[in-house]
Structure formats: structure tokens, C-alpha cells
Amino acid sequence: MADTQKSHSFPSLEKASKPELLRALESSLGTSFSSESILPTPNSLILVISGPSGVGKDAVIKRLRQVRENLHFVVTATSRPMRPGEGYPKGKSGNSWGKGDIVEGRYSRAETLRRILGDSGLFIFLVAESELALVERLIERKTESKEELLVRIATAREEVKLAKRFDYVVVNAQGKLEEAVNLVGSIIDAEKARVRQRTPFI
Numbered sequence: 001m002a003d004t005q006k007s008h009s010f011p012s013l014e015k016a017s018k019p020e021l022l023r024a025l026e027s028s029l030g031t032s033f034s035s036e037s038i039l040p041t042p043n044s045l046i047l048v049i050s051g052p053s054g055v056g057k058d059a060v061i062k063r064l065r066q067v068r069e070n071l072h073f074v075v076t077a078t079s080r081p082m083r084p085g086e087g088y089p090k091g092k093s094g095n096s097w098g099k100g101d102i103v104e105g106r107y108s109r110a111e112t113l114r115r116i117l118g119d120s121g122l123f124i125f126l127v128a129e130s131e132l133a134l135v136e137r138l139i140e141r142k143t144e145s146k147e148e149l150l151v152r153i154a155t156a157r158e159e160v161k162l163a164k165r166f167d168y169v170v171v172n173a174q175g176k177l178e179e180a181v182n183l184v185g186s187i188i189d190a191e192k193a194r195v196r197q198r199t200p201f202i
Ligand SMILES: Nc1ncnc2c1ncn2[C@@H]1O[C@H](COP(=O)(O)OP(=O)(O)OP(=O)(O)O)[C@@H](O)[C@H]1O
Pocket: 051, 052, 053, 054, 055, 056, 057, 058, 059, 060, 078, 079, 137, 138, 140, 141, 172, 173, 174, 175, 176, 177, 178
């Protein structure tokens, strides 16, 4: 009976205004519609970008920062030892991350970070399209001696074997930096939309 009465008082779908229809629907349901976001605020994301020396980690991160304002820091993990002063800033609580999505610092191996962070971090492995392309890029950079080049190439061969320990592999192909950056951006977006979010801690 009550239902019949309500349907009698319901305004015409054709004639009523949107606000009238919203009010009528709310009154039929007995609850009002919330304008609050349906999605919870995504967790902060710790992004670790690793890959062989010369693959373009710095270049990708620099560009990523330009195109995505909300990224504060990035961890890059290289074969190079960590420089003094590079490390994880602690969040306000002392053992959690602050607001920043990403933390910068150079670690000897992404493996160490994986041990610390487990699945709470997002690990991306950057590769060139081929070993030849990587070596060409290293040569063109002109920052390494012959000995350093040989060490970096040998290390790169070892590091590529570790790619399976990462969550994603992104190809930074010659002349296609923008594509690599876009793919990293898409991965970040996908992570933010995950139902089961990673929960960063340290
Ligand atoms: N997609 C690309 N196409 C062509 N050149 C690139 C690309 N990405 C990076 N480079 C160039 O390759 C060189 C190496 O890049 P970068 O210094 O960013 O590497 P890296 O991975 O940070 O190396 P390292 O671990 O030794 O610091 C630089 O000269 C950079 O400008």
C-alpha cells in the first residue's frame, strides 16, 4: 500500500526536473545520495625503477617528474653503490611513508629493496630493446672508461637475469623515451586503481 502511495507521488520522468527526480528518488529510497568519492584514497606508492646502467633510468624518472606532478620521489636501483645521504625519509609516524609516492635514492640492488619492502613496493625493471642498443647508449653517454664499460656490460648481463623478480618490465627503446614514460605512468595509474592496494611500510 505504501509503495502504491509513493509511486502516486513520484513525479513524471518526462516532465520533472533533474533535482525533482533526485529528491523523489531519495524520498523513495529513504536515503540521500552522497556526493563523496566512491573510491577510497589510494595508498602511497613506493616505486622502484631499476635496470642496467645506461638503460635510461635517470632519463625516464626526470621526464616522469615533469609529466606527473604528484610524484615526489623515485627510487632508482642501480649497480652503483649508494651515495652518502641517499636513503629513505621516514614518514611522520616514524615507520611509514609520508605523503610522497616515491622516494629517491640509489641502492646497490633492487633485490635489497625487494627484501625490505616485499610486495609493498612496486618494482619496475627498465630494459633497452636489445643488448646492442644498451651498449650503444652507454658508449654515446661518454661518461665511462673502457674498464667501466666492460664492468657495466657484465653487470647488465647479470641484472637482466633478475628481471623476473620485478612486477613489470618496461622497454625504453632508442628514441622512444616518451613511450617508456607513458607506460610507467599507466602502470602507476593501474596500481592506484587496484582493489587490493600495496601497503607501503619500512
Ligand atoms: N629512449 C632513449 N633513447 C635514446 N637515448 C636515451 C633514451 N633513454 C635514455 N637515453 C640516453 O641514454 C644515456 C643513459 O641514460 P641514463 O643516464 O638515464 O641511464 P641510467 O639508467 O640512469 O644509468 P646509470 O644507472 O648508469 O645512472 C643518457 O645519455 C640518456 O640521455
